[in-house]
Amino acid sequence: xxxxxxxxxxxxxxxxxxxxxxxxxxxxxxxxxxxxxxxxxxxxxxxxxxxxxxxxxxxxxxxxxxxxxxxxxxxxxxxxxxxxxxxxxxxxxxxxxxxxxxxxxxxxxxxxxxxxxxxxxxxxxxxxxxxxxxxxxxxxxxxxxxxxxxxxxxxxxxxxxxxxxxxxxxxxxxxxxxxxxxxxxxxxxxxxxxxxxxxxxxxxxxxxxxxxxxxxxxxxxxxxxxxxxxxxxxxxxxxxxxxxxxxxxxxxxxxxxxxxxxxxxxxxxxxxxxxxxxxxxxxxxxxxxxxxxxxxxxxxxxxxxxxxxxxxxxxxxxxxxxxxxxxxxxxxxxxxxxxxxxxxxxxxxxxxxxxxxxxxxxxxxxxxxxxxxxxxxxxxxxxxxxxxxxxxxxxxxxxxxxxxxxxxxxxxxxxxxxxxxxxxxxxxxxxxxxxxxxxxxxxxxxxxxxxxxxxxxxxxxxxxxxxxxxxxxxx
Numbered sequence: 443x444x445x446x447x448x449x450x451x452x453x454x455x456x457x458x459x460x461x462x463x464x465x466x467x468x469x470x471x472x473x474x475x476x477x478x479x480x481x482x483x484x485x486x487x488x489x490x491x492x493x494x495x496x497x498x499x500x501x502x503x504x505x506x507x508x509x510x511x512x513x514x515x516x517x518x519x520x521x522x523x524x525x526x527x528x529x530x531x532x533x534x535x536x537x538x539x540x541x542x543x544x545x546x547x548x549x550x551x552x553x554x555x556x557x558x559x560x561x562x563x564x565x566x567x568x569x570x571x572x573x574x575x576x577x578x579x580x581x582x583x584x585x586x587x588x589x590x591x592x593x594x595x596x597x598x599x600x601x602x603x604x605x606x607x608x609x610x611x612x613x614x615x616x617x618x619x620x621x622x623x624x625x626x627x628x629x630x631x632x633x634x635x636x637x638x639x640x641x642x643x644x645x646x647x648x649x650x651x652x653x654x655x656x657x658x659x660x661x662x663x664x665x666x667x668x669x670x671x672x673x674x675x676x677x678x679x680x681x682x683x684x685x686x687x688x689x690x691x692x693x694x695x696x697x698x699x700x701x702x703x704x705x706x707x708x709x710x711x712x713x714x715x716x717x718x719x720x721x722x723x724x725x726x727x728x729x730x731x732x733x734x735x736x737x738x739x740x741x742x743x744x745x746x747x748x749x750x751x752x753x754x755x756x757x758x759x760x761x762x763x764x765x766x767x768x769x770x771x772x773x774x775x776x777x778x779x780x781x782x783x784x785x786x787x788x789x790x791x792x793x794x795x796x797x798x799x800x801x802x803x804x805x806x807x808x809x810x811x812x813x814x815x816x817x818x819x820x821x822x823x824x825x826x827x828x829x830x831x832x833x834x835x836x837x838x839x840x841x842x843x844x845x846x847x848x849x850x851x852x853x854x855x856x857x858x859x860x861x862x863x864x865x866x867x868x869x870x871x872x873x874x875x876x877x878x879x880x881x882x883x884x885x886x887x888x889x890x891x892x893x894x895x896x897x898x899x900x901x902x903x904x905x906x907x908x909x910x911x912x913x914x915x916x917x
Contacts, residue, residue, distance in 0.1 A: 513550065515709040518716040525554040526628070528719065530681045531602030534595075535611040535618040541679055543721055544629035546578075552628050556710045557721030559631050561677050562793075564723055582631065584616040589636035591672055591735050598845035604869065606684025607839040608676050609633050610846055633677040633721075641669040641730070645771045654775055661732050661781045669778060674729035676843065680720045688838045725752070725793025727843060730774075732788070733781025739848025744785035747849075748773025748856040751794040751835055754801065763808065768883040773856040776877065780854065790843055798834040799825070837865035844871055 516523055525542070532538035543555040558564035570576035599610035611618065612633035623630050646667030649655040655662050662669055686693040700720070701711040710717060737743040750773060753766035760767060770789070777787025796804030803825075810824045822832045837859075844866065855863065855873045867873060 513545070515713045516550075516553075517713050522551045524551055525717065526552045526622075528554040530684070530718065531600055533600035535614055538611060540615055540619045540622070540630045541609050541612070541633065541719055541721075542628060542630060543719075544631070546629045548627040549629045552626070554717060555679075555719035555721060556708050556714065556717055557723065559633070559677070559721060561721070562723050562725055581629070582616075584632075587635070588617065589613050590638045591636060593636065593674075593735060594846070594848060596739060596845075596848040598848065601845075602681065602684055603687070604845040605842045606681045606688055607678055607842045608846060609679040612677070612679065613674075633679050635675045637673050637675075639671055639673055641671045641774075642666070643771065643774070646774070649771075649775055655778060656782070658782055661778055669732065669774070672731040672735050674731070674847075675726065676729070676846075677726040678722050678724055680722055682718050682720055685839065689836075725795075727790060727792045729843065729847065730777075730789040730791070731786070732774075732777045733786050735786075737781075737784075737786035738788060739850070740786075741850055744780055744783070744853040745849065745851070746777050746780035746785070746787045746854040746856060747844075747852050748777060748789045749792070749840060749859075749862050750789060751792045751797070754795060755804075765879055765884055769856070769879050772879055772883055776854065776856055785853070788847070788849075792835075792840070794835045797825070797832075798836070799829050803829050833861070835861070837861045838868075841866050841869040841871060845869070 526539055528539040528541065529537060539554070541555050542549060542553050543557055543559060544550070544553070545558075558567070560567055567576070571578060593613075594610070598604045613636055615630050615632045616623070619630050622628060640663070646655065646662075646669065647665075648667075650657060650662070650665055650667045655667060657664050657667075660670065682696060683693050686696045689696070694715075697711045697715070700722070701708060704723070707723070708720070711720065731738065738745060748770070750766070750770050753764060755761035756764050756766035757770060773789050774787075777789055779787070781787040795801055806828050807824050810828065814824075826832050840862065849871060851871060852866065852873045853875060855866075855876045857863070858876065858878050863873060863876065
């Protein structure tokens, strides 16, 4: 019986080897038969391009954007697969190695990450290629795109337990790995960019008129409340073992959930367990720094911080059903004041619309609230009834950006969120003071939201909470 099992195992292995060899030969033939559509030999499991109506009706110019064969997925130890070394947590960018995710012909065999650049915008990139608006062989010209200010490196960049959701060296890629890009032709792209700008918001002009802000010509530039700001744009880059550890789950469970709940969009989450880095198709974040950016990491300087999660209805269009824009403006004002006093002011804006549930779910919740009794006591229940959870922002990954900025303590946290507070403190960054939104800045119809959040901290009785009711649609 044992001998039979061994023979069957040997036979299976032999058949698998033959299959892989045939696939390699077929790919090599395709490579030479189609010199204008070259895909690296043996770069993965491949199938002929579909002969569906979509494929047959495509114009020649559209077809020319793609290789003649579709690469479904890759496996470790395949012929032609040689990932660039990537040591997460290494203390310098050359030892660490670049995050390499492109599936271009020159790079697909060297990939050491799963996903695509641009997060949620990667779909628009694909559409630009498919429509012929973007040439498939376009190479970015990074002349004069260097960061507008220098930052780091900080010891936290080399700690793979402190930074798991972004690439700490992502702003330097085109320059630290220039030789590699030119020598091997690999497509490497930054995941962080740093620039300077002016900020103009109508409330800030009112803040100057009301005496809450004073123009100093350095941070608050003039009587119109125009602000000087340094901005950092960050795309998410997940180190999967670190993300799994942060959530207290197994890496395999995380990989399977990501694979299945994206509709199988990234099969290499399952087939390439050797690849530990994933660029998820989600929104990133933007950091707005007031004053000298070097002050953020100076423990002798005071720091005011606002962590703000996206709310399009309030932040952009001024909806008064929540306190998001008022808290954002208040956070900016306080950050500016701290910078003017010789410290640092930071506002970090995450793309997590509707508590990361999205606007469709958010509006369904609004309908459920407005058609019933819109009371603070039921505020979170409406969300949980529809979405299954109260909140999906999962602040556990949020503190990574603080580590990257070199922040080691927060003097004034402009937030009443226990989730944000606990996530930051849990990462070893103390918060000395928490600052609530002043009563005068709370819109009338957002009392339901604000008191529901306050009661989450056990500061109101159940009876007091039931008395807080929002307006109905007709009011």
